[in-house]
Amino acid sequence: MKKFEVTAQKDTRSGFGAGLLEAAQSNENIVGLCADLTGSLMMDGFQKAFPHRFFQVGIAEANMMGLAAGLATAGKIPFTGTFANFSTGRVYDQIRQSIAYSDKNVKICASHAGLTLGEDGATHQILEDLGLMKMLPGMVVINPCDYNQTKAATLAIANHHGPVYLRFGRPKWPVFTPDNQQFEIGKALMLNEGSDVSIFATGHLVWKAIQAGEMLAEKGISAEIINIHTIKPLDAEAVLNSARKTRCVVTAEEHQINGGLGDSIAQLLVRNMPLPVEMVAVMDSFGESGKPEELLTKYHLDAPDVVAAAERAIARKS
Amino acid sequence: MTDSNRLKTIATQVRRDILRQVYNVQSGHPGGSLGLADYLTALYFHLMKHNPSNFTMEARNEDVFILSNGHVSPVFYSVLARSGYFPVSELSTFRLLNSRLQGHPATHEGLPGVRVATGSLGQGLSVACGMALAKKLNQDDNTVFVVTGDGELQEGQIWEAVMYAAHNKLDNMIVAVDFNGQQIDGSTLDIMGFDEIGSKFASFGWEVMYMDGNNMDEILATIPQARAKQGNGKPVVIVMKTEMGMGVDFMMGTHAWHGKAPNAEQFEKAMAQLPETELGDF
Incomplete structure (x- = not known):
C-alpha cells in the first residue's frame, strides 16, 4: 500500500x-x-x-x-x-x-x-x-x-x-494531494493499485478509503483505490478497467445511498460488467448534530466501514 | 403612416400570428399573448435598440428584453420573427416536434432572440437583474426591459429580485407588470391578489409608473419617460393595464382563454375581428 x-x-x-x-x-x-x-x-x-x-x-x-x-x-x-x-x-x-x-x-x-x-x-x-x-x-x-x-x-x-x-x-x-496539481475534469485518479477489490471514493471519504486500504493491507488484502473527484461525467473507462481487474467494487461517499456516486457506478457496472458492489453511504436517513468524526462513525462512513464493505464485496465474488 | 398607425397594423398582424400559432397546434396561451401584443410590438418595432440580424447572447451595447411569464410565447415568437430574428414561416412550427419554438421560450434549440428559458414563473426578473448588473459592469448604458405577469407576482422569488434591484440601484431596468387581473384559476384578486401593485413596488424603493398597455399612443409616450429616469438610482416598474384576449371580443373579460386554443368556428370568428394586413400571414 x-x-x-x-x-x-x-x-x-x-x-x-x-x-x-x-x-x-x-x-x-x-x-x-x-x-x-x-x-x-x-x-x-x-x-x-x-x-x-x-x-x-x-x-x-x-x-x-x-x-x-x-x-x-x-x-x-x-x-x-x-x-x-x-x-x-x-x-x-x-x-x-x-x-x-x-x-x-x-x-x-x-x-x-x-x-x-x-x-x-x-x-x-x-x-x-x-x-x-x-x-x-x-x-x-x-x-x-x-x-x-x-x-x-x-x-x-x-x-x-x-x-x-x-x-x-x-x-x-x-x-495529502500535491500542491499546484493539474485538475482534469472527468478524469479519475488512481491512488493505489491493487488486485482484490476496487474502492471508488469521492470527497472527504477519499481519505477514509486510503486509511481503509492500509487496514486491508494489514489483513493481506490488496485494495485498488481510485479518487472519483468528478461524479459527472463519470470516468467510465477508469471504473471499468479497475473492476475488470479486481472483480468487485466498493463505493464511498458522504451522501445518501440513493442518487450518489454509488448509484452512478452501479449503473455503469450493471450495463457493462455486472459485479458485486458494496456501498458506503448514508442509508436513507437524515443526519444529526455532532462532531464530524462522531457522525462519520455513527453513520458508518468511517475507514472500518470501508474495510467491512470491501470484505463483503470480496466474499461475494464468484 | 405615423409610427403609431404603423405599429397598430403590426400589432394586428401579431394578433393574427398568435391565433394562428395556437390554433394550428391546438395548444398554447392566447389570452395573455393577445393582451401583450401592443406593448411587445412597440418595444420590438420602435422603442428598443436591438439587432435582430446579428443576435448575440451577450447583448452588448443594445437593449435587452426578458419575458418572465414565458407562457405567452406566441406573442414573443411573433414579434421576434416579424422583427427579423428568424423566418416568419417558422411560426408554423410552434409547439411541434423538433421545433425551435418550444411551448415556453428556451435557448436550448438556439432560437435567436431568446436569452433564457422562462415559464417556470418568478425567475425572469432575477435573470434580468443579472443582465442589468452586467451592463453596469460593462459601462453599457442600454436598458433591460422585462415583462412579468401579475399573477406571477405571487412567486416569492419576484420579491427577492424586487428588493435586490432597489438596494443595488438597478435603474437601467424597466419592468412592465402585465396587469390583466387574470390567472389560470380565475381573477388574481380572488386567488391571491392585491389591488394596488404600484404601492408594493414603491414601498420597496422602485419608481412606479402606470400605463394602458393596449393604448399604442400611451405606450409610445410613457416608455421614453421611463427611460429618462435611468440614472436616478431607482429601477422602474410600469403597472401596465392590459385586457386578456384583447382584440377578440369573446376572449376578453375572462380568464377562460389563458391556456386554451380556439376550435375551428371560434378561430374563424376571432380572425374575422382582426383584419388582414399587408404584412401577410405566415
Missing part, C-alpha cells in the same frame, strides 16, 4: 477561496455572488481584491441563481457561494430552468456539504445534493477530496464552459 503523507489539516472551502482568488486574478470575467455567507465560503479574499466584481445578494438564494444566469448571459463567469443545502435543494428549479436548461456558464460552489458540517445538524447537512445535481442534463458535478484538490478544481472549472456544481466542506481535513 502506497504511503500518503499528510502535509496539513485544512478545510476544502479554503481551497475554494484560494482558487477563486487566483482564477479571478487572470480572468476579469469572473464574478462572485454570495448569499450572506462570505466568510463561511472563504470568499472574502475575492471580495477584498475585486469589490466591484463581488455581489452580496443577501439571504435570497433563488434570486442569486437568477442573477448568476443573467450575468452569464452577458458573458460573465459567475461563481455562486452558499451552503450546499441552499445551493441545490432550495433552488433546484432555478438551477434547472435558468441555468442548466438555459446552458448558462454558472459555477455553483457549495460548502458545508454532508455530515461533516457537524453540530448544525440535519437541517443543514445535505446528503442529496450530488444526486440532485447529477440528474440535470449538462451539469458537471465535482467533489474534490482535500484543500489542494479543491483549489485546483476551482481553477479548472473557471476554464470549463458550462454549468458546474462544485461541492466542498467545512471541517479541517487531511491534505
Whole structure:
C-alpha cells in the first residue's frame, strides 16, 4: 500500500477561496455572488481584491441563481457561494430552468456539504445534493477530496464552459494531494493499485478509503483505490478497467445511498460488467448534530466501514 | 403612416400570428399573448435598440428584453420573427416536434432572440437583474426591459429580485407588470391578489409608473419617460393595464382563454375581428 503523507489539516472551502482568488486574478470575467455567507465560503479574499466584481445578494438564494444566469448571459463567469443545502435543494428549479436548461456558464460552489458540517445538524447537512445535481442534463458535478484538490478544481472549472456544481466542506481535513496539481475534469485518479477489490471514493471519504486500504493491507488484502473527484461525467473507462481487474467494487461517499456516486457506478457496472458492489453511504436517513468524526462513525462512513464493505464485496465474488 | 398607425397594423398582424400559432397546434396561451401584443410590438418595432440580424447572447451595447411569464410565447415568437430574428414561416412550427419554438421560450434549440428559458414563473426578473448588473459592469448604458405577469407576482422569488434591484440601484431596468387581473384559476384578486401593485413596488424603493398597455399612443409616450429616469438610482416598474384576449371580443373579460386554443368556428370568428394586413400571414 502506497504511503500518503499528510502535509496539513485544512478545510476544502479554503481551497475554494484560494482558487477563486487566483482564477479571478487572470480572468476579469469572473464574478462572485454570495448569499450572506462570505466568510463561511472563504470568499472574502475575492471580495477584498475585486469589490466591484463581488455581489452580496443577501439571504435570497433563488434570486442569486437568477442573477448568476443573467450575468452569464452577458458573458460573465459567475461563481455562486452558499451552503450546499441552499445551493441545490432550495433552488433546484432555478438551477434547472435558468441555468442548466438555459446552458448558462454558472459555477455553483457549495460548502458545508454532508455530515461533516457537524453540530448544525440535519437541517443543514445535505446528503442529496450530488444526486440532485447529477440528474440535470449538462451539469458537471465535482467533489474534490482535500484543500489542494479543491483549489485546483476551482481553477479548472473557471476554464470549463458550462454549468458546474462544485461541492466542498467545512471541517479541517487531511491534505495529502500535491500542491499546484493539474485538475482534469472527468478524469479519475488512481491512488493505489491493487488486485482484490476496487474502492471508488469521492470527497472527504477519499481519505477514509486510503486509511481503509492500509487496514486491508494489514489483513493481506490488496485494495485498488481510485479518487472519483468528478461524479459527472463519470470516468467510465477508469471504473471499468479497475473492476475488470479486481472483480468487485466498493463505493464511498458522504451522501445518501440513493442518487450518489454509488448509484452512478452501479449503473455503469450493471450495463457493462455486472459485479458485486458494496456501498458506503448514508442509508436513507437524515443526519444529526455532532462532531464530524462522531457522525462519520455513527453513520458508518468511517475507514472500518470501508474495510467491512470491501470484505463483503470480496466474499461475494464468484 | 405615423409610427403609431404603423405599429397598430403590426400589432394586428401579431394578433393574427398568435391565433394562428395556437390554433394550428391546438395548444398554447392566447389570452395573455393577445393582451401583450401592443406593448411587445412597440418595444420590438420602435422603442428598443436591438439587432435582430446579428443576435448575440451577450447583448452588448443594445437593449435587452426578458419575458418572465414565458407562457405567452406566441406573442414573443411573433414579434421576434416579424422583427427579423428568424423566418416568419417558422411560426408554423410552434409547439411541434423538433421545433425551435418550444411551448415556453428556451435557448436550448438556439432560437435567436431568446436569452433564457422562462415559464417556470418568478425567475425572469432575477435573470434580468443579472443582465442589468452586467451592463453596469460593462459601462453599457442600454436598458433591460422585462415583462412579468401579475399573477406571477405571487412567486416569492419576484420579491427577492424586487428588493435586490432597489438596494443595488438597478435603474437601467424597466419592468412592465402585465396587469390583466387574470390567472389560470380565475381573477388574481380572488386567488391571491392585491389591488394596488404600484404601492408594493414603491414601498420597496422602485419608481412606479402606470400605463394602458393596449393604448399604442400611451405606450409610445410613457416608455421614453421611463427611460429618462435611468440614472436616478431607482429601477422602474410600469403597472401596465392590459385586457386578456384583447382584440377578440369573446376572449376578453375572462380568464377562460389563458391556456386554451380556439376550435375551428371560434378561430374563424376571432380572425374575422382582426383584419388582414399587408404584412401577410405566415
